[in-house]
Structures are given as structure tokens and as C-alpha cells.
Amino acid sequence: MDMTPPSPPPGHQQPGPPLWLLAELTYRCPLHCAFCYNPVDFAHTGAELGTEDWLRVLGEARAAGSVQCGFSGGEPLLRDDLEILVAEAHRLGYYTNLLTSGVGLTEARARALRAAGLDHVQLSFQDASREVNDFLSHTRSFDLKRRVAALIKAQGWPMVMNCVIHRLNIDHIDRIIELAIEVEAEYLELANSQYYAWALHNRDHLLPSRAQLERAERTVADYRARLGERMRLFFVVPDYYEGRPKKCMNGWGNVFLTVTPDGTALPCHTARMLPGLAFPNVREQAVADIWYRSEGFNRYRGDGWMREPCRRCPDKEKDLGGCRCQAWQLAGDPAAADPACARSPDHHRVLAAVERANHPQPAAVAPLLFRDPARSRRLGRADPRYPPPTGLKPPAP
Numbered sequence: 001m002d003m004t005p006p007s008p009p010p011g012h013q014q015p016g017p018p019l020w021l022l023a024e025l026t027y028r029c030p031l032h033c034a035f036c037y038n039p040v041d042f043a044h045t046g047a048e049l050g051t052e053d054w055l056r057v058l059g060e061a062r063a064a065g066s067v068q069c070g071f072s073g074g075e076p077l078l079r080d081d082l083e084i085l086v087a088e089a090h091r092l093g094y095y096t097n098l099l100t101s102g103v104g105l106t107e108a109r110a111r112a113l114r115a116a117g118l119d120h121v122q123l124s125f126q127d128a129s130r131e132v133n134d135f136l137s138h139t140r141s142f143d144l145k146r147r148v149a150a151l152i153k154a155q156g157w158p159m160v161m162n163c164v165i166h167r168l169n170i171d172h173i174d175r176i177i178e179l180a181i182e183v184e185a186e187y188l189e190l191a192n193s194q195y196y197a198w199a200l201h202n203r204d205h206l207l208p209s210r211a212q213l214e215r216a217e218r219t220v221a222d223y224r225a226r227l228g229e230r231m232r233l234f235f236v237v238p239d240y241y242e243g244r245p246k247k248c249m250n251g252w253g254n255v256f257l258t259v260t261p262d263g264t265a266l267p268c269h270t271a272r273m274l275p276g277l278a279f280p281n282v283r284e285q286a287v288a289d290i291w292y293r294s295e296g297f298n299r300y301r302g303d304g305w306m307r308e309p310c311r312r313c314p315d316k317e318k319d320l321g322g323c324r325c326q327a328w329q330l331a332g333d334p335a336a337a338d339p340a341c342a343r344s345p346d347h348h349r350v351l352a353a354v355e356r357a358n359h360p361q362p363a364a365v366a367p368l369l370f371r372d373p374a375r376s377r378r379l380g381r382a383d384p385r386y387p388p389p390t391g392l393k394p395p396a397p
């Protein structure tokens with residue numbers, strides 16, 4: 001097979017290879033997280049790729065230079081060919097991760113995945129208490145997750161425990177860290193929710209106050225000092241409070257290649273929302289061609305697409321103008337500076353959300369929306385940029 005990357009289009013630098021392949025095997029999920037990062041309109045997505053397609057994609061991405069493969073979703077364990085895909089990824093020489101809610105990981109499947117060569121597991125919790133975990137995921141899943149954590153350790157996998165942090169659980173951060181110690185996680189990822197997709201709809205429920213954030217940072221620092229090398233703690237601060245955006249996905253089309261359940265290839269898992277960009281599909285185009293040649297992957301590479309204030313900004317190498325999806329959702333222009341940046345003319349939109357988080361008026365907040373397919377079918381037709389009209393109630397417990 002010819003491994004030489006094609007020449008870049010005029011005006012573009014040759015990017016490196018797609019080191020990280022994120023295989024979103026399915027959008028189906030038994031949980032209903034209020035901050036779910038899957039697209040709000042996931043229920044409108046076409047048929048899932050079959051096993052043969054995924055096997056081909058794994059081979060093509062590896063030939064294009066991918067070295068790490070994350071099997072994600074939705075819940076990837078809902079695919080009964082997961083073991084086949086993991087075995088092929090292992091045979092091809094990938095370092096493999098499973099990103100799971102834990103639902104569906106029985107002892108038999110854990111053994112089969114171990115035999116297939118799975119290297120690493122990331123298990124998500126929604127909180128350290130059964131009540132809040134089960135409320136936020138809208139399922140009775142806490143006890144099951146505890147059992148799954150034990151199964152993961154029994155197989156000898158290194159385990160990342162992941163907990164999305166927001167207003168409704170940030171005050172329990174000490175208990176979440178204690179839970180991670182108890183289940184013997186090697187890493188704990190406390191990632192503050194990013195406000196896309198379902199989390200954007202629920203932002204007024206989820207964005208923490210500054211006082212909550214500062215308390216949480218102090219708690220994390222105390223635990224870090226106490227735990228040393230025993231467990232690594234990642235705490236990702238929400239960019240709404242930083243005044244500078246993050247270098248989204250480490251740069252557009254720079255490291256990450258996401259393949260969605262229907263085969264659409266994206267530079268990040270939410271990029272499909274962006275207007276005026278047709279993203280290629282792995283059913284129709286080879287991975288190397290998609291990565292190096294497609295308009296979808298080239299549009300926001302580098303800094304040639306930037307407008308002011310980013311174009312002449314001394315910090316543009318640091319963050320590459322931030323997140324294109326956040327620019328579209330909050331400023332209505334995917335080529336604008338990320339409004340999380342204090343230099344953006346749209347920063348006032350972020351400040352308004354922060355102001356509401358610090359001085360909440362609960363009566364004015366729409367009910368919390370839990371992710372589910374019926375709601376996705378309805379919301380998918382609405383303007384994806386802004387929170388929906390009020391009046392949608394969460395499903396009954």
C-alpha cells in the first residue's frame with residue numbers, strides 16, 4: 001500500500017498523520033445524561049457502519065499513521081462486534097481504549113475483550129452518590145458501575161475514571177475523588193462540561209459559579225498533594241471562566257480523526273453542526289484522502305482562515321482561535337474568534353451566562369433536558385445553536 005500522503009492543496013501546509021482515531025461505534029446508549037456530548041440530533045443519523053466497514057477503516061487509518069484507537073459512542077458495548085474490532089485494532093498495532101458507561105460489561109465480555117487485546121478502559125461515573133449519579137444519567141446505573149470497576153481491575157487494565165463536572169456535582173468533588181481511590185483508578189479525569197450539544201441546552205443548570213469552581217480547585221490541589229503518584233488527577237476548568245479559549249482538539253485536523261456511527265469523518269465529534277461544510281464519509285472515500293484532501297478537514301487548519309481579532313493576535317499559535325463549534329453556537333459564525341476569549345466581540349454572551357451562574361434565578365430556567373431519542377428527533381429540527389424553547393419536561397423517573 002502506498003503510505004505517502006498526497007500533496008496538500010495550494011496554500012495549506014502538510015499536516016501530520018491522524019494519530020488518534022476515535023471510532024464512535026454507535027449513538028445508542030442506555031443512559032440519558034443531561035450533558036451528553038453526542039449531537040442533539042443524533043436520532044436523525046443514518047445507519048451504523050457494519051463490521052466490514054469498520055475493519056476497513058481501522059486498516060486505512062493505521063496505514064495513514066493512526067497509533068491510538070478509542071472505541072466510543074453512545075455506548076460501544078451495545079455493538080456485539082466490539083471484540084472483533086478490538087482484536088483487529090490490536091493486530092494492526094494500535095493502542096486501544098474503550099470509553100464506556102459500564103453498562104453491558106459482563107465478566108464474560110471483559111474476558112473476551114482482554115483476550116482480544118484491549119489495552120485500557122475509561123469508565124464514566126456521573127457522581128459519587130447513587131442518587132445524583134442515577135438522577136443525572138436518568139438510569140439506575142451507579143451500583144452496576146461499581147461492579148464494572150471491579151471487573152476492570154480484575155482484568156488488570158489501567159483504568160481512567162471519568163466524571164463530567166458541573167454545577168450539580170462540583171460540590172461533591174472530594175467524594176468523587178474518594179470514589180476514584182476506592183475503585184483503584186490510576187487516573188481521574190474531572191472534566192468540566194463543555195457547553196455544546198445537550199450541555200448547551202442545559203447550560204443554566206450546569207455552569208458552576210465562580211465560588212464553586214474555586215472551592216473545587218482548592219480541593220483538587222489538596223488531594224494532588226496528598227496522593228502524589230498514587231493517582232493522577234486531571235481537572236479541566238471551563239473555558240467560560242478563563243478569558244481565553246482552549247486549543248480545541250489540539251488544532252483542527254491536526255491529531256484527531258473522529259468517525260461517527262454512520263461513517264461521517266470529522267475533525268472533532270461535534271463539527272457536523274457547522275454550516276457550509278460537507279464532511280466526507282468513509283463509505284465513499286479512503287481515510288488518507290479524507291484526512292489530507294477533503295475540504296472539511298482543510299477548512300480550519302492552520303491560521304489562514306482567521307479574521308480579526310485572531311488574525312493579528314499574538315496568541316494565535318497558542319489556541320488557534322479556539323473552538324469553531326463554540327464560535328458558531330454563540331457568535332453565529334464558525335470563522336469568528338471563540339467567544340470564550342475576552343478579545344472576542346461576542347465575549348459578552350459568555351459573560352452573560354457566567355453572570356447567570358453567579359446570580360441564578362431558578363424560576364427563569366427551563367427544565368433540565370435529558371438526552372433521549374424521542375427528544376433528539378424533536379430538537380434535531382430546531383436551531384442547533386441556541387437553547388430550545390422552554391416547556392420541555394424531563395422524563396418521569
Ligand code: SF4
Nearest residue numbers: 029031033036074101
Ligand atoms: S454522555 Fe451519557 S448518555 Fe451520552 S453517550 Fe455518554 S453515557 Fe451515554
Ligand code: SF4
Nearest residue numbers: 310313316321341343
Ligand atoms: S483573539 Fe483569537 S487567537 Fe487571540 S487569544 Fe482570542 S481566540 Fe485566541
